[in-house]
Amino acid sequence: MLIKRLDELQRGGVIETQLKPDGRGYNYRLTDAGADLAGVIRALGTWGERWADVTSEQSDPAYALWAWCQVQLNRANLPHGRMVIAFTFPEERASNRRFWILIEHGDAEMCHSDPGGQADLTVEAGSRAFVDWHRGARTWRDVLRTGEIAVTGPQRLRRAFPTWNLHEPNPDNAI
Secondary structure, eight states, X not given: OHHHHHHHHHHTTSEEEEEOTTXXXXXXXXXXHHHHTHHHHHHHHHHHHHHOOOOGGGOOHHHHHHHHHHXXXXXXXXXXXXXXXXXXXXXXXXXXXXXXXXXXXXXXXXXXXXXXXXXXXXXXXXXXXXXXXXXTSSOHHHHHHTTSEEEESOHHHHHHGGGGBOOOOOTTTOO
């Protein structure tokens, strides 16, 4: 589903792709037309937070991870050096269950296959809880307290992890 969405955005002139230097995968970036949509997207997001009820069927963790890396990543808070975060969404079908985020050079990208090396953090989450936290509908404390998201790894990274999301929870939308 994510690949289909990316292809549609590319055909629509919103993003462009460039083959990675190692030939494995692509880097995505907004075109000028895509950047001009930022205000519209923010306005739609604000409307959606207030009025849309995201159902389990609409809670695609792959899309949330991709959007996080592309738009909502707080790059200023990312750790220095290379880091791998492994994600597992147990209730998802096999093709949508495991992902990785690779952090390098002050940026992050979502990976569909293991980028190699030991995972520095491991996140196991319910899709709905992860998407709700990512979009700001629930607090990090809430999804940890309920056990819907569990993070393992060094304490300093576990504490830093939620600060990498630019989207601050909106108390009016908190469940």
